[in-house]
Amino acid sequence: MFASTMPQGVVAGSIPLFAGHPAHDLLPIEAVRAVVDAAWPAPNVTRLFNYGDERGNPELISFLVDRLNREEKLGITRENLMIIGGSTWGVDMAAKQLAKPGDAVLADAPSYRDALHIFRDHQLDLFAVPIDAGGAIVEKMAESLKALAAQGRSPKFYYVVPNFQNPSGVTMPEARRRAIIQLARRYGFVILEDDVYHDIRFEEELPPSFFQLAEGKNVLRLGTFSKTLAPGLRIGWLIGSSDRIASFAGSGKLVMGGGANPFSAAIVADFCGSGAWEKHLRWLRGQYRMRRDLALGALQVSMPAAVEWTRPDGGYFIWLRLPRSVNVDDLAQLAQARGIYFASGRGFFAHPADGAHHLRLSFSYVPLDDLQYGIKALGQLIGRMLAERA
Numbered sequence: 001m002f003a004s005t006m007p008q009g010v011v012a013g014s015i016p017l018f019a020g021h022p023a024h025d026l027l028p029i030e031a032v033r034a035v036v037d038a039a040w041p042a043p044n045v046t047r048l049f050n051y052g053d054e055r056g057n058p059e060l061i062s063f064l065v066d067r068l069n070r071e072e073k074l075g076i077t078r079e080n081l082m083i084i085g086g087s088t089w090g091v092d093m094a095a096k097q098l099a100k101p102g103d104a105v106l107a108d109a110p111s112y113r114d115a116l117h118i119f120r121d122h123q124l125d126l127f128a129v130p131i132d133a134g135g136a137i138v139e140k141m142a143e144s145l146k147a148l149a150a151q152g153r154s155p156k157f158y159y160v161v162p163n164f165q166n167p168s169g170v171t172m173p174e175a176r177r178r179a180i181i182q183l184a185r186r187y188g189f190v191i192l193e194d195d196v197y198h199d200i201r202f203e204e205e206l207p208p209s210f211f212q213l214a215e216g217k218n219v220l221r222l223g224t225f226s227k228t229l230a231p232g233l234r235i236g237w238l239i240g241s242s243d244r245i246a247s248f249a250g251s252g253k254l255v256m257g258g259g260a261n262p263f264s265a266a267i268v269a270d271f272c273g274s275g276a277w278e279k280h281l282r283w284l285r286g287q288y289r290m291r292r293d294l295a296l297g298a299l300q301v302s303m304p305a306a307v308e309w310t311r312p313d314g315g316y317f318i319w320l321r322l323p324r325s326v327n328v329d330d331l332a333q334l335a336q337a338r339g340i341y342f343a344s345g346r347g348f349f350a351h352p353a354d355g356a357h358h359l360r361l362s363f364s365y366v367p368l369d370d371l372q373y374g375i376k377a378l379g380q381l382i383g384r385m386l387a388e389r390a
């Protein structure tokens, strides 16, 4: 048996503060089992074992279209949405369909590590836009666009995680989103909006999405069940213009593969259709908020004054800036000797050296005691390093 209860990359017995997964006790295991049991009786069950539509499970599409129209007034139809095998799949598909090797693309610095990896896989020429507490700095983006235009180039797309960004936890305000849409129109690039943390919000309201503000024009928006149900189901969705969705769904991979993961998509459709997802979501938000508060409280009491960190209103992550005299690799080495693992800032930048004084902590996965203990231990290590370097 190769089965493991440890998520990918987690060393047994350690405190994996890097893990951006839901904790075991936040997975709705029994509720999903009830849905599977109900789906099982023959002949109904055969639908789970067959190829599916290239656009994905029809009931799940209907559920998501209705929900997005009800909650966000998007005014989309079934032609605007397809089911995909997780948001990452959508990033890969968009990178392949919107750009070719050597093309320029824009992404925040820092940004989601695996998206940067995908852009490198496709040999795209990545231009980094620095962020502050409100996400991408528009003036910096405009400078990059001007510099590119001077070389006769313009980016094919801008990749952005607009809400509770991975890794920084920041949310971009509406005014910036509008300003970036203006730049996208002027320079003719698509906005690839990876909104995976949308439903893990601790306050009522979020700014309108890029998709909503641009009335769906030249925006592709991604969502996922990985953060709010279970990442192992590998189910997400993509929203875009009907033309773009038709061309994505018409790719050989989807036509031949019978759509994205028909088995789990049918289970997710039944789970959502029964009202279980909304119920789980309401509970989950409280759980993540409590974890966020615990982590922020531990940072407040444990970190030396020279360390700065973000205070996210949702999502999974807190982003720390270390003093210049503390290198993240040195800290990682000392922390690992105590069984504590965090995500080094380096992986989130196109130029890894830019992350030499940053790290990302995740409050989604580790048990609450470990979350407090791990943050306290990091605070002590940083304090010791500062004292030695003083």
Ligand SMILES: Cc1ncc(COP(=O)(O)O)c(C=O)c1O
Residues within 6 Å of the ligand: 020, 085, 086, 087, 088, 089, 112, 161, 166, 194, 196, 223, 224, 225, 226, 231, 235, 236
């Ligand atoms: C910004 C972002 N996009 C995508 C993903 C992965 O989503 P999925 O499991 O749907 O591929 C993550 C998970 O860490 C993420 O933070």
